[in-house]
Amino acid sequence: MVAAFFTDVMLQPLGIYVLALGAGFLVPLFDRAHRGSAMLVFMGSLAGMVAIAALNLYAIINGAAVIDIETAGIAPPFAINLRFGLFEGGVVLAVNIAALLGAWHYLPSLKQHASALLLYLILVMGINGMVMTRDLFNLFIFIEITSIATYALIGMERTGTVLAAGFKYIIATSVATAFFLLGTIFIYYQVGTLNIDDIISHGALIHGPIGLIATLFVLTSLLIELKPYPANGWGLDVYETANSGIASLISVGVSAGVFFALFKLLPLMDAYLDSIAVVAGATFLLSNIIGLKQHNAKRLLGYSSIGQMGLLTLALVLLEQLDAGAQIALVVGGLFVNHLLAKAGLFWLAGIVDRTNIKDWASIARRPELLILLGLMFAALIGLPPFPGFWAKWELVMLLGSADQYGWILLVLLGSLLEAAYLFRWFSHARKRDDELTEHVCSFWQPAPVAIAAALLVAIGFGMAGTMDLDVPAMFLPLLAGFGLWLIDGLPARVKQLAMLLAVAAGGYWLTQELTGINQLFSYLLVAGGLLISIATIYRNDVRNGFYPLLAVLLLSLAALLRASTTLEFFFSWELMTLSSYLLITLARAGIKPALAYLLFSLGSAYFIFAGFAAAFASTGSILLADLGNVSSPGLVFSLLAAGFVIKMGGFGVHIWLPDAYAEADDDFTAMLSAVVSKAGIFGLVIIAAQLGIRSDIGLDPAYVLGWIGILTATFGALMAVFQEDIKRLVAYSSMGQLGYIVTGVALMSHLGWVSALYLTVNHFLFKGILFLSIAGIVLRTNERLMYKMGGLIKNMPVTFVFTMIAIIAMSGVPPLTGFGGKWMLFNALMEKGWYWIAALAFFSSAVAFLYMFRLLQTVFLGQRKLEHAKLREAPAILLVPQVVMIAAIMAISAYPKLLLDPLSAAINPWIANTLVWDGFALQTHYGYWNAPLIMAIVGGVWMVPLIILLLVSLTMKIQKVEQFNIVYAAERPHRPEDTHFAYNFFAHYDRAIGFLVRPRATAFWNAVIEWSHTLGSSLRVFYNGNGQTYALFILMYFVAMVLFNGGLGS
Amino acid sequence: MIKRLFILMMLAVMAVIFLNLAGNYRENTELSRLGHYYAENGPQELGAPNLVTAVVVTYRGLDTLGEVTVLFISAAGVGLLLRRTRRKQDDEDLEQGDRAEETAGVHKPASEIVETATELLLPMVILFGIYVFLNGHLSPGGGFQGGAIIASGTMFLLLALPESHISRLMIAVIESLSGFSYVVVGVLGVLLAGGFLDNRIIDPGTYGALFSAGAIPLIYVFVGLKVGFELSAVLDRFRKEDTGPL
Amino acid sequence: MSLIADTPISLIVLCSGLALVLIGLWGMLTQRNMIRMIVGFSLTDTGVHMVMVSIGYVTGGTAPIINDAVPIAEAASRVVDPVPSALVLTAIVIGLGVTAVMLSVAIRIYKARRTLMIDECTESKW
Amino acid sequence: MIAEWTGKIANFALTLLIVTAYGLFMTAFIERIIAKVQGRIGIPYWQPVINILKNFFKRTAVSHGYMFYLGPVFRIAGGIGTLAFIPVIYGSETFSNFSMAGDLFLVIYFMFFGQLGMALGAGESGHPYSAIGIARGLSQMTAYEVPFALAVISIVIQYDTLSITEIVAAQQGGWQNWTVFTNWVATLAAMLAFLGMTGYSPFDIFLAPQEIPIGPPTEFHSAYLSFMSLNRALFGATKLVLFMNLFFGGATGLIELMIKTWLIYMVAIVVGVAFPRFRVDQAIRFFFKIPTLIGIMSIVYAQMMLTS
Secondary structure: OHHHHHHHHHOOOHHHHHHHHHHHHHHHHHHHHOHHHHHHHHHHHHHHHHHHHHHHHHHHHOOOOOEEEEEOOOOOOOOOEEEEOHHHHHHHHHHHHHHHHHHHHHHHHHOOOHHHHHHHHHHHHHHHHHHHEOEHHHHHHHHHHHHHHHHHHHHOOOOHHHHHHHHHHHHHHHHHHHHHHHHHHHHHHHHOOOEHHHHHHOHHHOOHHHHHHHHHHHHHHHHHHOOOOOOOHHHHHHHHHOOHHHHHHHHHHHHHHHHHHHHHHHHHHHHHHHHHHHHHHHHHHHHHHHHOOOOEHHHHHHHHHHHHHHHHHHHHHHHHHOOOHHHHHHHHHHHHHHHHHHHHHHHHHHHHHOOOEHHHHHHHOOOHHHHHHHHHHHHHHHOOOOOHHHHHHHHHHHHHHHOOOHHHHHHHHHHHHHHHHHHHHHHHHHHOOOOOOOOOOOOOOOOHHHHHHHHHHHHHHHHHHHOOOOOHHHHHHHHHHHHHHHHOOOOOHHHHHHHHHHHHHHHHHHHHOOOOHHHHHHHHHHHHHHHHHHHHHHHOOOOOOOHHHHHHHHHHHHHHHHHOOEHHHHHHHHHHHHHHHHHHHHOOOOOHHHHHHHHHHHHHHHHHHHHHHHHHHHHHOOOEHHHHHHOOOHHHHHHHHHHHHHHHOOOOOOOOHHHHHHHHOOHHHHHHHHHHHHHHHHHHHHHHHHHHHOOHHHOHHHHHHHHHHHHHHHHHHHHHHHOOOEHHHHHHHHHHHHHHHHHHHHHOOOHHHHHHHHHHHHHHHHHHHHHHHHHHHHHHHHOOOEHHHOOOHHHOOHHHHHHHHHHHHHHHOOOOOHHHHHHHHHHHHHHHHOOHHHHHHHHHHHHHHHHHHHHHHHHHHOOOOOHHHOOOOOOOHHHHHHHHHHHHHHHHHHHOOHHHHHHHHHHHOOOOOOOOEEEOOEEEOOOOEEEHHHHHHHHHHHHHHHHHHHHHHHHHOEEEEOOOOOOOOOOOOOOOHHHHOOOOOOOHHHHHHHHHHHOOHHHHHHHHHHHHHHHHHHHHHHHOOOOHHHHHHHHHHHHHHHHHHOOOOOO | OHHHHHHHHHHHHHHHHHHHHHHOOOOEOOOOHHHHHHHHHHHHHHOOOEHHHHHHHHHOHHHHHHHHHHHHHHHHHHHHHOOOOOHHHHHHHOOHHHHHHHHHHOOOOOOHHHHHHHHHHHHHHHHHHHHHHHOOOOOOOOHHHHHHHHHHHHHHHHHHOOOOOOOHHHHHHHHHHHHHHHHHHHHHHHHHOOOEOOOOOOOOOOOOOOOOOOOHHHHHHHHHHHHHHHHHHHHHHHHOOOOOOO | OHHHHHOOHHHHHHHHHHHHHHHHHHHHHHOOEHHHHHHHHHHHHHHHHHHHHHHHOEOOOEOOEOOOOOOHHHHHHHEOOHHHHHHHHHHHHHHHHHHHHHHHHHHHHHHHHOOOEHHHOOOOOO | OHHHHHHHHHHHHHHHHHHHHHHHHHHHHHHHHHHHHOOOOOOOOOHHHHHHHHHHOOOEEEEOOHHHHHHHHHHHHHHHHHHHOOOOOOOOOHHHOOOOOEOHHHHHHHHHHHHHHHHHHHHHOOOHHHHHHHHHHHHHHHHHHHHHHHHHHHHHHHHOOOOHHHHHHHOOOOHHHOHHHHOHHHHHHHHHHHHHHHOOOOOOOOOOOOOOOOOHHHHOOHHHHHHHHHHHHHHHHHHHHHHHHHHOOOOOOHHHHHHHHHHHHHHHHHHHHHOOOOOHHHHHHHHHOHHHHHHHHHHHHHHHHHHO
16 A cells, blocks of 8 residues: 555656645644754655656656546546646656755745745646646646745735735736636537547537637637736736746746646647737747846846747747647757746846846856856857757757748847847846945855756756757867866966867867868868967966866867758857857956957857758758758858858948957957957858859859958958057958958859968968967057057067068068968959959958058057157067967968968869969969969069168168157157157048048947837837736737637627 | 726727627537536446535546645735734834824724624534535535635634634644645545545445545545635634734 | 516526626726725626536526436436536635735735825836 | 079169169159249259269168168069069060069059058158158058059950050050050049059159158168169159050060150159149049049940950
């Protein structure tokens, strides 16, 4: 009997009820006997509920039959039955885990009142019941159990605000449940049964106006409980005011129950799927827009929560419409678990941090563990890898793509982007160190539930990856390496640097050793090049918390990106790269704000790529990158993907993130961003160009447009660089402009065009690496970034000057260094293609480039040195070492470009037949020829001859080295370098002439977009006037609208 | 004003929807499938003449357990909301004058008629309540009804003797134990009979007798006690919401 | 008169119930006093219960108690549907529970801020 | 092999000598013309040579640093190199220089070499006027590059080659084949750009020859200055040769070369003496308007030629 009690009751799903109710009823008695025992019973029951759910789910996953629990010993539909299948089990387990962790978080409040303990317990049981029951009226009971327990727990704090919010909540949900009851009874009237399966199988009996209205009553009621826009103000008020413990349970638990109820009843709602989709989609998008205006932490979580439930509902309905029932577990399940753990974690975190306004979250800026948790949760919510939401969104978007539902894709991605905007703005506030704010104090164990939730998220995400037939080790290696390095983050800087370099070298080698062709080329550039530049990070030996782990993640995810053979792996690594580089930018003092723009544009870019992959999948049904070329609509796929990559490269019009991010990132990391990370976009562009761009049926247009975008980027990048005072911004704009040429080169879709693009890519890596590392040295020594505050540094930093000069000559395209070859090939390729206008602009922009290049050298190194800079030393050797390597490479390639061109050509040959014709050392094209070694020799010669002459003359002359200020200055001797160093507003006249071209229109445009979406947000939220009656009215209107929309008054 | 008009309009549309419901409603001329089954098989299966009781306690026993739970948590919720606050904390909310008014207004003695009537009626009311829930399986009524009647007795008591003390401990013990026993009976259903809350764990006995219909009377006793005491507790809470621990 | 007489009894109950629902909704939407809103809720709730009961009615049926008055053999044709009755029983109790909690919240709100006006409780919004 | 290259270098040295001498002569000649226009007598023909020699043999010099020292070297290397990549006389092996190393594109880009180097040298002197002058010069350069580039593209379309030798070859066989007649639009655009390139009035503000201590060479003196003056003569002549090759049929002999380049130079001089100086921003705007428009038309024109 006792054994039977365990095997037949307690270990069965029924045990959940028995445990919760039994314990719930007895808790007051235990409490009277001994306070601690009540808590023990309480936590024990919750743990037991988790265990029961886990055991049964485990059995079902391993092939056990779905558990149908009949009550009263009578078969359904005549008695109520419960079901515990895969879905039920999953939801129940997830909810119970969240409830258990939530109880841990909530315990300090809960344990003060025995009734609170029992209410919590029974609330969780109610959710379990909503999930498991197969009876419509029983569902109502569980909804009510859940509701009443929620009401009481909300009201537990008894401050006026909470109670007011609670009252609104009660009014709203009571109206909703009254609707549910009405619907239920009328369904019973028509079908004569209350068993859900029975109702579904007799669905035809629900007919006519009564059937419609009854179904809509039930449907509206459930939707209302899910808090659809705009009938959700009551929910928001509770999220905002209630204790984080109960708010989290409402957000994830109660919503989960209601959502599952909707899922169960969905077969009855076939006729209304469109309405549900519209409602859910609108809720997802609009909540996220309104979220932009919100600064109250918990209310913001409320908006996010409501939005996520909208997304879940939308996904469910769309899958239902697409007959993709098999993917429900992955998509809806993934989104569900993701939302559940992340949102609950965030609510708990909000409770721990206890700052109402997100701007005050700077109090955790010095608590890395809290920050990491916050970041992890945000990343999970947005659907960044490796979290479950990533896989779910991937699958969802792929499915939508294959059903040509691009409107929904747009909505899902736009909504996610908006959500990212406000969540990461919040993260920015939390990152911002503000010394005036008192630091947050909490015990070590307090964030433990959040940490467990985060760990579960990662584990589940990892598990989901395992089910997908992917190269999981490669995908997760960056994370693993990052985690490993994070563990040793407390060690001295030198150790960390060494460990990072070793990890990246070993990991990068392992990831890229088998690559061939273009991927192999890029692996040299990204991994070996990245490693080279990371050597320079040794020049700093401060703590730099998080820098080295993140850098390892970044570089290894770049390697994994190159290795990706499927679009999914590619996207995974892409997102990982985005996230890690974002975080790296935030590590800089002033990098937090620009990092946000960087992240948002990067995510926008990622979403374009995402949509492009979806469109490709729609056409080929394959996620192999190699199958990208077989799509039936290459123009669309190419345009979407190219748009994504161009945004990532800071294309014209979408570049506004670039200068700020580059300027404010750590100096050595800027070199990485510009020289290495930006190449990822080029890699993507080359890949899609190879797969899609060269197809004859793509039509010239997308490529031609891309060519124009590239050259406009080059032109405006150069023009804007001319007017910068900040050295890093100058080079950042220059970087943008140089990437523009590469885009144009790729867009040419010809062998020569691609060779020039790849050549320019290598070249860009070399000279931008040198430039930014030089700048790092300069900034290190002068502590300045404004060029007019420098000057004359050639005296102190001669080596840096020479390196910079060589880099600049290599960039400018002046023969004999590498830049010329790139320009020459690009120009030839443009002429061969007949893109004359683009060629003319390329000419112009490279002329403009001289302006800023000269300005950089002149105002920093030449002119008058500031008095306080008299004693500056040369840049540290470790910064110069990578530069020497790169200079050597520039020289070698300049003298003998075949060295580089042959492998480049070989990598391109599989796609386009070789058109490079070599005549000895000379490269010949249709138009002209280029004999680099000869040019090098001649230039060397004509340079050496006058030099020798002058040296000889000097021997006969008395050369007097003069002091500073010894210049012809209208017979006066200036004394202050500030007066004589012509540097500020260097090109004022140029500004007067064509400055109107570079007024920040793009910035103004994006500011207007921000402004506009905020305005939209504030006009969308006018419905939330705080009045409970208005909220109730909206619920009524909601129902009325549903009826009218579905023709309920038609007959 | 515009808001009112708008509400009126909405309600008018609701009214049209309801008219649509009513207009399409045809009174049933025969039992629903479910009802038919219960009417035909209920008495034999469960041995309870009162079909409503059979449905409530056994066929839809889970509902009833849930219902008991609802009542339990509402009582707990009311208790939680109306729990006594420490005076110090209260001072922040209330002004001095309010407090004086509050304490002065309460506990007005009841009239003699009420007091006398209560003394006369109270035992009978309680007895009647017990009768109702014991006979739930035979005649109209049942645990809830009986419990409600008992609670109305408490109501009498509270009206007549506002100062009377109701033992919180007793209430807590009874409601906890009866609720727990209900669950135990339900579990016994799994172990001894067909399933959770199966009332056939006890021999059904003679059809129509007081001690028949298996565990139904037993369950109704628990439900009756629980409902009676819980409602009493709620009433007590509302009477003097600011005093006494749970 | 004949109109009412010809109308099925359950339809009258049904209509009254629906009317009660509307009245209750009106109360909840227009009465600013929370206690009155709760009254409105109670009306709505009761209205719903009436609708439920009316649905269970079978023309000419009697109470579903199988005893001497209604033998088992005739049960299926003579009694009204027991299910809605059972449901309404549950629903009433639940409505009671909700009302009790609502009232306690209202009481606490009054304690906390000395007002019962719903439109004075709008500090959390947007 | 070695003999071949020695010969080439010797040939180039000869070309260099001739072009430099011619450039110096032209400098004096133009000075005299300007003087005549202004009612002065002007300098003697050998004055530039004397200036250079005088400066070259000065016994003292000051140095502001190594880049200052290298500036003139860069500058004259730019001039010599540019000439090295241009075939001077069509059909003559002697005067073809090292044009097999690269094409028109190389020449255009190499022209920056000297400018950049000198700019850096001038920069190290620390004189603000140097920097101002360079800033102005570079700005103006970006502006006249536009019509020039458009004209170059136009003739590249027209002749379907970037090789200067081939461009000249295509213009042989009579004056009617010269670019100036076959593609007068491009020539017009290029000649307008040429005005800016020569740095004569109205586009001479970056040098500002009248106001003595202004412009990039402000701080240079002695041998440095002589290098720069030499280069000014050489580079000016080289540019003339380039224009002649591209637009005026090239030259088959030295006499033709001199006449043609002299005439081309006269365009700049005539305009120079007739018009007052532009401010830099005015100059930039000027080039972005009419000349650019003409340049655009020249490409359209070339495309029309190609299709018809």
